[in-house]
Structure formats: structure tokens, C-alpha cells
Amino acid sequence: MTTALRTDRYELTMLEAALRSGRAGRDCVFEVFGRRLPGGRRYGVLAGTGRVLDAITAFRFGQAELDWLADERVVDDATLAYLADYRFTGQVEGYREGEVYMPGSPLLTVRGTFAEAVLLETVVLSVLNYDSAVATAAARMVSAAEGHPIAEMGSRRTGEHAAVAAARAAYIAGFSATSNLEAGRTWGIPTMGTAAHAFTLLHDSEEEAFRAQVAALGVGTTLLVDTYDVRQGVETAVRVAGPQLGGVRLDSGDLPTLVRETRAQLDALGATGTRITVTSDLDEHAIAALRGTPVDAFGVGTSVVTGAGAPASGFVYKLVARRDGTGADGGAWKPVAKNSVGKRSVGGAKRAERLLRDGVAVAERVVVDDDGDGIPERDAADAARAEGLTARPLTATLMRDGEPDPQWLGPEGVRAARAHCAAAVGELPAAALRLSPGDPALPLVTA
Amino acid sequence: MTTALRTDRYELTMLEAALRSGRAGRDCVFEVFGRRLPGGRRYGVLAGTGRVLDAITAFRFGQAELDWLADERVVDDATLAYLADYRFTGQVEGYREGEVYMPGSPLLTVRGTFAEAVLLETVVLSVLNYDSAVATAAARMVSAAEGHPIAEMGSRRTGEHAAVAAARAAYIAGFSATSNLEAGRTWGIPTMGTAAHAFTLLHDSEEEAFRAQVAALGVGTTLLVDTYDVRQGVETAVRVAGPQLGGVRLDSGDLPTLVRETRAQLDALGATGTRITVTSDLDEHAIAALRGTPVDAFGVGTSVVTGAGAPASGFVYKLVARRDGTGADGGAWKPVAKNSVGKRSVGGAKRAERLLRDGVAVAERVVVDDDGDGIPERDAADAARAEGLTARPLTATLMRDGEPDPQWLGPEGVRAARAHCAAAVGELPAAALRLSPGDPALPLVTA
Structure with a gap:
């Protein structure tokens, strides 16, 4: 089923105007990041990446979609012709699903022409904002349960499709099972009830x-x-x-x-x-309050599927770099950023690494591309070694020339994300697991 | 696309056990209601009814679903045989979509055998809990905007399918348009951006x-x-x-x-x-704070699609009455209720009416079936007239013998719900529109 209309109208009107202005073919880098962690959380857990790759692959305009856009005069004929052939052929890299993140972490980077990449904004954010809200809440509940199993039982308290995504995100964050049968079928998650x-x-x-x-x-x-x-x-x-x-x-x-x-x-x-x-x-607080009682297992509904007070992660999808053209004649990369009050963005393509001392995370280093070649410098690892730290790369290739890497997809991707989340949370300093509101657990440093 | 696995596993295990115990064929009445209004709201707006009827119609187990249930040994062969032929053939009545509701309002009543009706619990609640959370928040924003148009732009801050439902619910509650193209195509809602x-x-x-x-x-x-x-x-x-x-x-x-x-x-x-x-x-508070400024129009994202602090409506689906059998030999109807601390239910099939004086709502009267025939008494209107009140019936037929009434479906149903919401909110006393936390605007009285 196509995801192409699960999109804000302005993505298409921007495309139309850029096709007319001749700028639609400029090479661009869009970045997904969050400005803050909601509710004084100390860390976030990224989820939805595998579903994003599926959504990008399914982002195709069939005749039914084109006919509706034409009937409603959403865009002009030139734009419809572009959409008829649309298929994303660019590059996607980003944090692995299940990774721990901080405010400003460059979670996902989409490279392609403006036309190719701008269209994906809405559906990419829909998936990541919801799934990560659930995973971030779920991870705190898993910590609070101190090893006791937790089942996700909240299908009835969120939309009927969101319920399946919520079961998946909670499982990635360490829940043991779900009540939702479709999540069992689609993602291989154990079901119970x-x-x-x-x-x-x-x-x-x-x-x-x-x-x-x-x-x-x-x-x-x-x-x-x-x-x-x-x-x-x-x-x-x-x-x-x-x-x-x-x-x-x-x-x-x-x-x-x-x-x-x-x-x-x-x-x-x-x-x-x-x-x-x-x-x-x-x-998470009620679970923590049951520590010391002879409880064996938990079932959690409303709070996990609604992000425990923070039902959207607040991620945005921002243009951070572009060239004047595309391909060999594209020219140099230019970082771009908006200056809106309270909503500034940081220009430049980025990669990130987690810095650890004796296996415990101490900081996150963001490496900005600064020689204009679109490839962030990778000398951060050397710098870290010089300080006696190890640097774990956070940025992985997710999609190459429009083709997703299959290791991130389907039940296999979910299992890998779950294991990765446990490892990434396990690296955090003990204070990161406190349930009380506080500052982000790791500072962001730029190289 | 089938909705049959958008279901909690326990609905199917209950079916299996009831088929074995011989109780699966008992005639039952299940009721959807909410125990409270979240966040000190003074009224709620019901949304999702039309989508519920679609979901019930699409609740069929195809070979792929049956094979998966068999492979996973979710239920036994007798239950699989029942599911293979499953199609809901019962009765659904309830509040019209767009109606104002109070805690305890009997929002939806599903009549059928236990087997038929219990299976629908999860998907019915998923739809109503999310859609009504959005509509309830949206109605407050519409009041706060005092006639200025509000567009729904929150697709990126909720799941990619929930986004379409949110656009629909916000439009029913009085929003003027949505950014979401799929909501435009599926539900006929004006799009913008x-x-x-x-x-x-x-x-x-x-x-x-x-x-x-x-x-x-x-x-x-x-x-x-x-x-x-x-x-x-x-x-x-x-x-x-x-x-x-x-x-x-x-x-x-x-x-x-x-x-x-x-x-x-x-x-x-x-x-x-x-x-x-x-x-x-x-x-809604930021919108109210712009009263008195020369603002012309509003666009609302995160807050409306996440229910403005209350992302799930808290509706439950409870067995309220049953017979010992079915059909002519089914015997008398018996109200049933659980007694769990803080989560009691009220037995008996119910209908409801809104009581008005000079066109302003003053109370909601719930009429419980008390002669055991499964049909609540309708003498409430007479009682109201005796008190100089008018009584507007709140309970409508939505589905008869498993067939939905087409007036509630598709874009036509959405338009009708939007008009109905405006009328129902318009009946409320002025104090109901205050944004500050308070008590429910209308008392519930039982006849």
C-alpha cells in the first residue's frame, strides 16, 4: 500500500514551485533531530527506523493518487509528471534502531535532490516521532521493572495501526511481549493474553x-x-x-x-x-513503587502507547546542506540553517560517535562536514583515542541508492534493534536511569 | 484490508474457552463508556464512529490470518473453524459521531452472541479512544479561536495512519482544513499548505x-x-x-x-x-491568548493530534447484560457488572437522551433496560415533558444485522458528524466552554 499521500500538502506545493524555479534538482541533505528531550527525560530511544525504510520504499504515486491530485488541482501537470516517475534513489544514513539519543543527535540523514528528499518529510517524521515516543517511555519502564517481564497491552488506547507500531517499539525497548496479534504476525513479537x-x-x-x-x-x-x-x-x-x-x-x-x-x-x-x-x-513510577513487593510480571497499557506524558518525540526534518547543482557539476556543499527564534538549526551534514571511558558513555561527539565534500570528517575517533576514550560510531548506512539494507527490516531488524537497545542503555551512566526529571545524560560535543 | 488481527490475543483465548464451556452463544450486550473526562475537561466529543463501522465490516479472518493463528497455536481447531466463518451479524447502536458526551454516557452498544461481540473489543476501542481524544481537544481549540479558521497540521507528530484519523476527527470538531492529503482523498476534507x-x-x-x-x-x-x-x-x-x-x-x-x-x-x-x-x-490556551490580536487564522499540530495532554479517551468496552441462551429460547436478560475497586461498571442495556430547557442542555438522562427485554424503556421523554424540558434522543441505530447504515460512512458521514458536533456543542451552557479544569458540564441522571 502506497504511503505517498500520507504527506502534508506543502511538500507537493514546494516541489511544484521548485520545479518552476529550477532549484528542484539541487543536491540536498536533510537531517532529523530533536531539540529537547520531553518531560525532563535523561535519554531517548530511537525507534521506527525499519518502518521508515519500508515507508520510503512504498512512497510511490500510482494512478489513483495521481488522478486525485489532478482532480483536486493540488499541483500542476509538470509536477504530476515528476510524481508519476517518483522513486527515492538517494542515500539514508542514521542511528541504528534502538540507539540511545540526546537533544541534537543527528538521527537520520537523507541525501538526494531537493525534489526527492523533501517529499519524504512528513511520513519519516510521523513514524519516528510516534515510535520513538513509545520506545523512550518503554525503556524507562523496563529499567524500573528491574528484570521482571513487562507485556505491552495498550492496543485499545491508541489508533488501530499505531497499536502495532507501539507493540513493536515497546518490544525494541525491552518489553517481553505484546497483546497485539498483528504485531506478532508482522514483526515476530511474542504475543500473550x-x-x-x-x-x-x-x-x-x-x-x-x-x-x-x-x-x-x-x-x-x-x-x-x-x-x-x-x-x-x-x-x-x-x-x-x-x-x-x-x-x-x-x-x-x-x-x-x-x-x-x-x-x-x-x-x-x-x-x-x-x-x-x-x-x-x-x-514507570507505579512500576518503581512495586519494587520490594513480590510481584512477578507487569502489563502496561495506556501509558506506554501514549509515551507516558510525551506522545510525540518532537523530531524535525531540516535542510542542513545543499549544493548549487547535482552530480559532477554540483559545486561545493553549503551548510544552511534557519534563524527562527527558539527554533534554530545547525547547518552541515553530520555524523556522530558515542565516547566511552571503561565502557561507560561520557559524551556524544557530532562531527560536522567542514570541507564541503558532503562527507563529515572521521578523525574524531583519533581525537578520542588521544584522550583515552573509545569512540563507538553511531551513524550507519540504512539505504543506498534508494535500496534499504535488509538487515534493518522485518522481524530480523526488530530483533537486532532490541539487542542494540539493551546494549546502548547498558552503556549509560547509572544516573541516566533515574526516573526524576533532569538534564540529558550525555553532553553533545562538536568536533 | 482485514482488521481481524488488530486485536488483543485474549479476545481469541476467551472465545476458545467459551466455545468449550458452551457459553459462547449466549446473547450479550457490550457497552462503550468512559469513567471520567481527562484533564478536568467539561465535555467530550465522540469521534470515530464511522471508522468503527468500517472496522467491524472488515473484521474477517482470511486464510493468511488463520494460517498464522494455527502456526502460532494461538487457538485450537474448533476456534479456527469458528473464525473462518466469522462475520458480525449483530446490532450496533450508539451516539452519533460528533455528539457531546459525559462520563458514563453509553456511547456504543454492541449486541450479539458473546463470541461475535467480544472479538470486536480491541479494534472498537482503538478507533474510538484515539479519534475522540483528538476531537475533544479540537473542539476546545475551535471554541478558543472564536470563529477564526484553524487548520490541522499535525501529521508528522502522530503515527502515519493515526495522522489521517486525526485530520478527520479535528475536522468533525470544527477545524477548517488539514495538511494531510490522504485525509483529503479518503474523507473529503479540504487540504491546505x-x-x-x-x-x-x-x-x-x-x-x-x-x-x-x-x-x-x-x-x-x-x-x-x-x-x-x-x-x-x-x-x-x-x-x-x-x-x-x-x-x-x-x-x-x-x-x-x-x-x-x-x-x-x-x-x-x-x-x-x-x-x-x-x-x-x-x-487551546495559546489560541485563547491571541484573542484581541489581529490574527486571522491558526495552524495547529502536535497538540491536537496528541489530544492536548489527554492522548487516549479512556473508553472501555464492558459486558453489561446477557441471556442464558440465544434467540427465542434465550431467556430473560440479566444485567451484569464487575465490582473491581475504582473500576465498577453499571449493568443493563442503556439508551440516553439529552434534556434541554429553552434549547440549552441541562442534563443527560440514561435509561436502563429494566424489564429484561433488552430494550431500554423510552418513557423518559414523557417524564421530561412533564418537567417542561425537551428530550433529544442520543442513541441512534448504527448497524442492523451486521450491516452499517450508509449515512454514517465515508465523506458523507464526516460532513454529517461535523454539522452534528457544531449543533451539539452549541446546545451546551456557556460555562461548558471554559478552558480551565472543572466538573463535567451536564449531570447524568438515570430514569
Whole structure:
């Protein structure tokens, strides 16, 4: 399915005007970055990169799209002719999916003619802004859970397509599973879930419902015990399933107290291996507040799919460098930047490296292209070594001549991103994992 | 495209267990409602209803979905056989799209067997929770703008599919247009947009960029004047386009001051008809703060597509009534409700009416089915008349025997919802339009 109309109208009117002015063919570098971390977060987690590559590949104007643009007189005939042949043939590089980022990190760089690259702005930002908001929130929840599994269960609290992207982003950030079946099918993410209150209410009694669930799903299932009365629900659950009952789920009430009481009750009933899962409007702070209780697993819904108070990452897509032409006659690269109050951009193509001392990240170094060849200088690694630091490159090739590198796509890309996120978060200094608002964990330095 | 896997796994495991227990065929009534209005809002606006009907119609399991469920052993063979033939054949009624709602309003009622109706929970909630969050935020912005047009420009700050739904919901709530082209194509919403800062940076000078834009789009276009210096940008814009310039856009800075200065400058240059559009991280409060300035139009992005601080509406889908069987032998209807702490539900099928005095809404009356026939009593209108009130029915038939009423679908449905929203908000008492946090504008009374 084409993504070409998932686009702001002004991308097309800019194209039309640039085709007329003769500037549409200028080689350009666009950069995705965020100006700040929302809500006093100390780090962000980039997600959506693999989906961006799919969206760019699917950015094609078919006859149906061209007919609609013509009927609505969105652009003129010359522009329609350009769009009919449009296929992105440029270069995309950027941070790996799952990477930790800071304000100003050059997250994605798109190189192509103005015409080619400007059209992609909206869909690139839609994907990265949402997916990274979820991953950034999810990573904090994973830290707060201190090794206990967290399942993503928020499909019902975000758009029906966003739900699939949210499951993917949360998994990349370290969640263990999702309730969303489409995320399981499309991205290979483990799915989970057993029953809701409606299942209990459907039956003549809680006991009948539990017997039905155990008959269908086995004694290893998780029974939801708070439809009527938790204490009685737990007693019934163990009576029906026996002490081998897999788990009970608590979805309401004062959880720290309830978890302790339920653990004691289960143990007294001999169900010492029965796990306790909690799922009631949890966020990273509620998860942290359950540290020290005998909780086994978490399910998180609304807060993770809505970015826990920061539902958009605030990334922008800005022109940072251009040439006067294209190809061999294109001339020198010129950094460009806007000067709008509070919204300045930094000109020049960039790459970045994370500087580490003894395996712990201490800074992020951004290397700006300064000899006009469009290739940022790579002597930063040498400079770092001179200071006794190691430099881990952050910028990878994602798409070459319009072809995505397959390692970043599909379930394989998701698995790689998840592993990479765990490693990148693991490099951060301990203070970065604090949940309280603060400054970004790593300073940005320019080479 | 099927919506069948945009579903939480537990809907399918509940189906499996209910098929085994023999309870899957019980006639059920599920109800969508919200327990509270987020953020101290005084009213909500329901959106997404038309999309819900489309999603229910598209909820079919094809061979690809069945194969995946079988491979993953999500459910057993009997359940797969049921899903292969699944098509919703029940009844859906609810509030019209664009309707104003309160906590506890019975927004949507789905009637069918447990098996038929339980499967729809996730996708129904995904659509309504997101779309209504946007519409509820958008309606406050429309009130704050006091008749000035507002365009929705937030596609880049929400998922790439959610962006289309957001444009639709904002338009229903009274926005004038959207930047999103797919929303224009799919839902018939007017689209708008001219140029971004990149267009100015692409050219050798701001003047060259403005000349290019005017050449392509005419002097009626809107020029973005804050790339370098607003005062110089405005001067250049009028010099290039002449005093017939359609508009200028301000996207940064202290807007109230800047709008006044720009208006004075434009007037001094003879461009007295040139309109001023502002677009810098606006929300309902920033819009209200521009009252009294000579601003002409607003563009709103992040805040509207993320629900202005409340990105999910908090709607739930609860079993409220059931019979012991189905059809003629189904027996009496029984209200059912869970008792979970802080999350209670109210049993019984419901309809609702808005009570008005002299055309102003004073309360919402919820009528619960109490004779067990599954049809709520309709004597509320009589009771209202006895009190000198009029009663406007809020519950409409949306889907009969699985077939949606076409008046709620497509661009026609969107236009009807937009007109209905304007009328429903227009009925509210003046205090309901205050932006400060407060109580719900209308009390709920039960008949």
C-alpha cells in the first residue's frame, strides 16, 4: 500500500514551485533531530527506523493518487509528471534502531535532490516521532521493572495501526511481549493474553468461568481474580486449578498491599509457584513503587502507547546542506540553517560517535562536514583515542541508492534493534536511569 | 484490508474457552463508556464512529490470518473453524459521531452472541479512544479561536495512519482544513499548505524563494516569513507579491507581539488584506491568548493530534447484560457488572437522551433496560415533558444485522458528524466552554 499521500500538502506545493524555479534538482541533505528531550527525560530511544525504510520504499504515486491530485488541482501537470516517475534513489544514513539519543543527535540523514528528499518529510517524521515516543517511555519502564517481564497491552488506547507500531517499539525497548496479534504476525513479537472480566461475567459464576478457562488453556494459565472480590477470587482460582496454577492477574485496587496479601494467600494455599501479574494503569513510577513487593510480571497499557506524558518525540526534518547543482557539476556543499527564534538549526551534514571511558558513555561527539565534500570528517575517533576514550560510531548506512539494507527490516531488524537497545542503555551512566526529571545524560560535543 | 488481527490475543483465548464451556452463544450486550473526562475537561466529543463501522465490516479472518493463528497455536481447531466463518451479524447502536458526551454516557452498544461481540473489543476501542481524544481537544481549540479558521497540521507528530484519523476527527470538531492529503482523498476534507523553511533555504535568498513560490502558486499564496528575520521577511514578501499578497505565516517568536507588529507593518505597506496565519506549537490556551490580536487564522499540530495532554479517551468496552441462551429460547436478560475497586461498571442495556430547557442542555438522562427485554424503556421523554424540558434522543441505530447504515460512512458521514458536533456543542451552557479544569458540564441522571 502506497504511503505517498500520507504527506502534508506543502511538500507537493514546494516541489511544484521548485520545479518552476529550477532549484528542484539541487543536491540536498536533510537531517532529523530533536531539540529537547520531553518531560525532563535523561535519554531517548530511537525507534521506527525499519518502518521508515519500508515507508520510503512504498512512497510511490500510482494512478489513483495521481488522478486525485489532478482532480483536486493540488499541483500542476509538470509536477504530476515528476510524481508519476517518483522513486527515492538517494542515500539514508542514521542511528541504528534502538540507539540511545540526546537533544541534537543527528538521527537520520537523507541525501538526494531537493525534489526527492523533501517529499519524504512528513511520513519519516510521523513514524519516528510516534515510535520513538513509545520506545523512550518503554525503556524507562523496563529499567524500573528491574528484570521482571513487562507485556505491552495498550492496543485499545491508541489508533488501530499505531497499536502495532507501539507493540513493536515497546518490544525494541525491552518489553517481553505484546497483546497485539498483528504485531506478532508482522514483526515476530511474542504475543500473550488469557481473559478479561467479560469472560467471568459471561458465566454463571466466577468458579464456572475459571473452570472453563483452565479446561481450555490448562492450569498454566493466568486467572483474572478481581472481578468481584480478590481474596475469594484467589481462593477459587487455586481450588479450581490446583497449586500448579500458572498465575493470577490483579487489575485494580492498591497494588503494593494487594500483591503482598495475594502472595501470602497463594503461599498459604500451597501455590508457591503461582505468579502474580499486575496490570492496572501502570506507568514507570507505579512500576518503581512495586519494587520490594513480590510481584512477578507487569502489563502496561495506556501509558506506554501514549509515551507516558510525551506522545510525540518532537523530531524535525531540516535542510542542513545543499549544493548549487547535482552530480559532477554540483559545486561545493553549503551548510544552511534557519534563524527562527527558539527554533534554530545547525547547518552541515553530520555524523556522530558515542565516547566511552571503561565502557561507560561520557559524551556524544557530532562531527560536522567542514570541507564541503558532503562527507563529515572521521578523525574524531583519533581525537578520542588521544584522550583515552573509545569512540563507538553511531551513524550507519540504512539505504543506498534508494535500496534499504535488509538487515534493518522485518522481524530480523526488530530483533537486532532490541539487542542494540539493551546494549546502548547498558552503556549509560547509572544516573541516566533515574526516573526524576533532569538534564540529558550525555553532553553533545562538536568536533 | 482485514482488521481481524488488530486485536488483543485474549479476545481469541476467551472465545476458545467459551466455545468449550458452551457459553459462547449466549446473547450479550457490550457497552462503550468512559469513567471520567481527562484533564478536568467539561465535555467530550465522540469521534470515530464511522471508522468503527468500517472496522467491524472488515473484521474477517482470511486464510493468511488463520494460517498464522494455527502456526502460532494461538487457538485450537474448533476456534479456527469458528473464525473462518466469522462475520458480525449483530446490532450496533450508539451516539452519533460528533455528539457531546459525559462520563458514563453509553456511547456504543454492541449486541450479539458473546463470541461475535467480544472479538470486536480491541479494534472498537482503538478507533474510538484515539479519534475522540483528538476531537475533544479540537473542539476546545475551535471554541478558543472564536470563529477564526484553524487548520490541522499535525501529521508528522502522530503515527502515519493515526495522522489521517486525526485530520478527520479535528475536522468533525470544527477545524477548517488539514495538511494531510490522504485525509483529503479518503474523507473529503479540504487540504491546505504552501511551503516550509526548507524551501527558503533551498534558494539563494529569501527573495528568490518568495518569487518562486508566487510564480507557482500566485499572489494569493501564504509566505512563511520567519526563516531569517520576520520584519525583513514581511517587507520582502510584499515587495515580491505586491499588496495583494494572500497571507504571511509566523512560526516562531512571541506571537501576540509579533502579530500586532506584523499587522501594522503590512498595513503600512498597503497590504491591508493580507492575512496573518500563526502556527507555532499552538494549543487551546495559546489560541485563547491571541484573542484581541489581529490574527486571522491558526495552524495547529502536535497538540491536537496528541489530544492536548489527554492522548487516549479512556473508553472501555464492558459486558453489561446477557441471556442464558440465544434467540427465542434465550431467556430473560440479566444485567451484569464487575465490582473491581475504582473500576465498577453499571449493568443493563442503556439508551440516553439529552434534556434541554429553552434549547440549552441541562442534563443527560440514561435509561436502563429494566424489564429484561433488552430494550431500554423510552418513557423518559414523557417524564421530561412533564418537567417542561425537551428530550433529544442520543442513541441512534448504527448497524442492523451486521450491516452499517450508509449515512454514517465515508465523506458523507464526516460532513454529517461535523454539522452534528457544531449543533451539539452549541446546545451546551456557556460555562461548558471554559478552558480551565472543572466538573463535567451536564449531570447524568438515570430514569
